[in-house]
Amino acid sequence: MLGFLLTRVGKAAVVLLCITVLNFLLIHLAPGDPAMVMAGEAGEADPEFIAQLRAQFGLDRPLYVQLWSYVSSVAQLDLGYSYRQNLPVLDLILQRLPATLLLSLSAFVISLGLGVLAGTIAASRQGKPADTLISTIALLFYATPLFWFALMAVLLFSVKLDWLPGYGFETIRSGYTGMERVLDIAAHLVMPAFTLGLFLMAVYVRMTRASMLEVNKHDYVRTARAKGLRPALIQRRHVLRNAILPVVTLAGLQAGQLVGGAVLIETVFAWPGIGRLMFEALAQRDYNVLLGVFVVSAAMVLMFNLVTDLAYRLVDPRIRTT
Amino acid sequence: MLDFLKRFAGNRGAVIGALLLVVTLLLAIFSPMLYPQSPWAIAQRPFLEPFTTEGYLMGTDTLGRNVASGLAHGAYISLLIGLISTLVSLAIGIPLGACAGYFGGWVDDILMRVTEFFQVIPTFAFAVVLVAILQPSLTSIITAIALVSWPPVARLLRGEVLALKSREFIEAAQLSGQSSTTIILRQIMPNTLSPVVVMSSMMIATAILTESALSFMGLGDPEIMSWGYMVGAGRTVIRQAWWISFFPGLAILLTVLAFNLIGEGLNDALNPRLRKRG
């Protein structure tokens, strides 16, 4: 087990290094640089001003020197300094990371939980109205643009019905503590997490359903029936446990989609996460922040992968013991 | 083939999907004839409600442009983006996956590391960065979508090829003196066709969704009237004029739905495991 973890961490480090280098080069392909952006925002500039900024940001050095200094500092877990915000990138990211983690984890749990649940129901009522309903809804979720859902949800639940807060992470300066604060954050989390999880939920519904129908044909399900077990128990104990294995694998692989999709959701719901930070850093050519977010979100995806792998190992004894 | 068509036609969803797609295709083909004027033309007063004025079935947008015309012209663009980006990702994913699966060993190791690498980068965020860096244009959007969508293709192909490689007919082909290239192209590839076709239809759907999401983030090509662009442009006035973003949104939904339904239909019709069930 330890060996497995070490191997994984080692591989992850290599992947992260590649991501750093690739993105570093990619970002510098973009037109303009942070100095130009800041000049543009200030509504004034002269060559001296821009030269000052470039020197301050270290942009006057040759690209390979910048790359080397960046990579070597990342290797020491130092993500550098934000040109614009005059703050260490790590601080900026750490401020935002909890929000994104909360959002993507909740979306992950919601999509997987509800997806598997609905898929199970659909599979066990194959061909009946419940199945048709679930499959149709899943198909619609699968085909609807996320942001459109988000906008409609805000209109309905926030503006019209006033049930849920329409934006933000928590009520600003509410002074809530303890349970009150948790509930407040939870209320803010509902819409973003559901919207983000919706698409993947649809994916998992379809996958679970298909997988369960597939597993249903296995001999051991027939064995279980021959024992005289109740169908519900067979579905839960024999079919579902085996059927979710491919779903879990897929979920791990799609973590990248989840973390990536957060950009969109964070925009609509003003969720103060790193997706939004990335988008802004991109527009502002705040290279270090952008790279930092990429490194951290890639690390998040790797973490999701690892978690699903571990979950897989827990469920499947065949992998556990080899 | 006839058999396949029969099975496909037996799937109600697939038939609906195919019909929807045909409508979209007709719209794309005949848009220049239906609406000869440029969809950008400011033709009427803005915010004309739908179903009220002849010739403006779906109303006009914030600038007085014909929504129906935009929808018709956008069909072509959306299909184009979906199709080309899918073709490009297939062009990347299929050879990579096939080589990884067939040759195994270090080739597989390296190619799969590369694939993993692309899968670890958050998909949509990466697309956003690519489009922003290359500057929004039809080419950059297609490139970005293709670059983030090929890894599943490579994985699928690798899996299929791995499974096929151990099939005895491949060994028989090796024994009959055929070269690796011949074996991959003639013996293996045709057998991976059905999962690839199924996946492609889903990928086209996802590509159309991604393009619309990019447009929403302000990363659309300003020169092309796509559905994503229309939704993005109309969303700010969604409270005043629901129809501007509703119709293109619906068009996206239906087209994506069509491709998904077709994908499922193809899957049922092509997948021999499920075939037995019917």
Next chain:
Amino acid sequence: MFKKTLSAALLGTVCAALPAFAQDPVAGGRLNLLVQPEPSGLMLGITTNAATNLVSGGIYEGLLRYDQDLTPEPSLAKSWEISEDGLTYTFHLQEGVKWHDGEPMTAHDVVFTFTEFLTETQPRHRNIMNRVASVEAPDELTVVFTLKQAFGPFIRIFAYKTAPIVPAHIYEGTDFRANEANATPIGTGPFKLDEWQRGAYIGLVKNEDYWMEGRPYLDEVIYHIIPDAASRANAYETGDLDVLPGGTIENFDIVRLQKNEGTCVDEGGWQYSSPMAWMWLNNRNAPLDNPKMRQAIMYALDRELALQVVWNGFGRVAKGPIASTTPFFDETGPLYEHNPEKAKELLAEIGYDGTPLRMLPLPYGETWQRWAEVVRQNLAQVGITLQTEATDVAGWNQKTSQWDYDLAFTFVAQNGDPELGVARNYISSQIAKGNPFNNVEGYSNPKVDELFAKAAVAVSTEERQALYTEVQQILQEDVPIAWLQELSFPTVYDCGVHNLITTANGAGNSLRDTWKEQ
């Protein structure tokens, strides 16, 4: 000239001059505003974008404020004198002003700000200080500026955002840009920075030691950060926000919200910057090097349509190089009405062959994109094909400052005086690559150069007016750039909020006097 002495007592009359039905101000409460985009920093002397201006206006102060007619009012300077020859400016500072960290503010801080700090951090300031011979502090509460020669606009450089007074005891002898105190700005303003939850909100709280008795009224001011425009409007409607500062929501939404009971809209607060939108026309490249081509473009543009359709009627069609809200504006012909026929005639005359031109829209959201689309349609009507090049802010700055465009949208602040905000866009000494805010179009006319130079140093208002009128006439004829519109960014707010905009710099500079019905 502006020889005027104002006492603190006069402020009372400013407040009294509010609408007749005004209730008595109530102290306390929280004001919820919006800031968009999220500022990159709050140290106003270093970061000078619109967002920082809005938030830091509560934290930092200038020597003067300007009312909505751009008349100077006391701020940190309680009174001032200008010598007859226009060379000496003497400011008397308020007594008992303390920095947010408790240190007293003195004339030394003012001298430090003008001679050391701003000259290093702000290019515009460098230009102005070139005209200043000395800045001295004869005593703790007096600052004297001595100019090399008379400079009419000088009295308008003391706004909080162009010349915020910064604490010498924190910055003296340090690397200003790298100073860690930039993250925790220390000013003299009515509010102090309390907390900045990045990506969520910036919270300011009342400065209990504020130098002006009884101010501010509000206990706290929260600037919410909501990246999506539609969500911003929603947040106002759910009651989470009291104020939607200008430019934060789409104009369509203003029209919609305006109809709501209890919602007020104020177009004021932009008189100082008087932002004006235009298209750079790259005078260097054929066919745009031909004034007739540029005139044809002016005739082709349906600016009234754009104003009504894109901007929902907020703003005014631009009438020339100087905004109508800026001093020395003079309505001179020719005024370019929408006339496609005339445009076509001009095009035929110069034999324009229909070569497509590259247009760079301003990447500031949907409204600007729609505008570019309208312009593209307008020009298409007369046979000019435009190729839209999509880009983001960085790309836009890069391309305009490197002159890599044919037509490019922009909007520029006038800064209260033609010399401060207008001249730089037309005089040939301002043709320099690498800056998107100078003479980017590459227009060069010795006569214009001369007129602007004279106007800057002319002492009498009449003389300046005559020079500026002449310059406007020449420019109107030459059309170096295509003036589009004087922009208006109406502020939408809950009518229960009072005294929200009392200065030419809007809510950013006015919160000292703002109060909210409880």
Next chain:
Amino acid sequence: MTHHTDTPAAPSAAIPIVRIEGLSVALPEGADRPYAVDHTSIDMYAGRILCVVGESGSGKSMSANAMMGLLPEGVRAVKGRILLGDENLLAFSEEKMRDIRGRRIGMIFQEPMSALNPLMRVADQIAEVFEAHGLLTPAERQARAVELLTEVGLPDPKRAARAYPFQLSGGQRQRVVIAMALALEPEVLIADEPTTALDVTTQAQILALIRKLQVERGMAVMFITHDFGVVAEIADDVVVMQCGQIVEQGPARAVLDAPQHDYTQRLLAAIPRLTLAPRAMPDFAPLLEVRDIRRTYVSGGGLFRPVRRVDAVRDVSFTLGKGETLGIVGESGSGKSSLGRCLVRLQPADAGSVTMEGREILDLKGEDLRQLHRRVQMIFQDPFSSLNPRITVGRTIADGPIAFGMSRAEAMDRARALLERVGLNAAAATRYPHEFSGGQRQRIGIARALALEPEVIVADEAVSALDVSIQAQVLELLDEIKRDLGLSLIFITHDLRVAAQICDRVMVMQQGACIEIGPAHQIFSAPEQAYTRSLIEAIPGRARDLAGQAA
């Protein structure tokens, strides 16, 4: 199991436990026939084993499934009754049926590999049977599970109880399945091809176990099989089915010794005999010399994993003569297939040498290797996976000659000729594999192997997947072709009967090594090694063969 148990015929007065009366099971529309089981009546008695025999598709499993109420989706019992005691099971509700399953009727399935849930411990799966019927406390269930595992003869029952299925061998798993089926001491046990997937020695053990438990408990057993050897071994009564109908039934002795129905006679005749008469052994000129060939599988070996080595083939040497048929027999995992694949160079050998007319073939590369394949070809086991479903049969056969430069037209001509040679119509060339039956496909596979006119053919379990009657035909074809073309044949099989029938010499392999090699009659009549002897003794129905010989 060396003796043939022979219980007396059931007293006609005894009352059957299960009485299937006029049962018809309908297949869904579009199937190849309307009824899987058509008007079938069978009686089962306590203390007797009833074998239901038939080839694939005869409907033999369907009546058993109907009895359990476990018919596949879309398949329904439409006529008749299944009486358990005096209750008609077909009229039972699903809930009542659940109570019957496991408690009164137990069932064992064919595939021990897939009959157990891979994610549950063995003991838990057994305990479930008690849980399903609300019996015992959880602790008692676990204890009972261990007892049952002991009863079915698992070596370390306590450990086995904690194991996951993948940790057990096929035979062990089948014992677990039996333990589960017998947990509640049902009156009736249905065993659906329970030994088909097992090695011959394991099969013998499982058959003995079933017989033992049946005797101990006096159960009625329905034993479904395609193998008359097994029938001879275990049956008291026999039912022979063909296309959903019973063609013959009666006491085992009667049916086996004096089959009445033509179909039964044909089936019995198709079974390869363990002929002991020595064959004429011409002096084969040596063609292939195999010396100390070795194949080692290495797995793991990552940074943190230990390297695991398994010798699949260990220093095997033999000579193959021109025109000779050499049988390689052994149980699964004995390395016989690896050896075959090394010889045709589908797998690399790690050591040793193989010379063909004096030329080393193990280190051939590129074009030389390609040329080797003109001389050495292979016939594969699985008639379904050995043909590319997307390529016409003719083209599949022609591909080889085309790859070696023959013109397309000529190659297709050859393909058509070959198809006729293997007993198919030349018109078959334009059709796709899925249009052919298993036996036909195997003929196509043979045609493909012949297309390059090789001198040596390695046939890897070439008839194992076929029904016995088809098997006989294909074996005959192979033998005939071999003689006609003077081919050398290496015939790899797990089925000793088949080997006995076709081979000149037989090599026995165990755990990668060659145990014994010699003329077929010698191996079968006088095996030198204990292992060989145990293999031969385990052949089901051998006693009857021997008895027949004697008679």
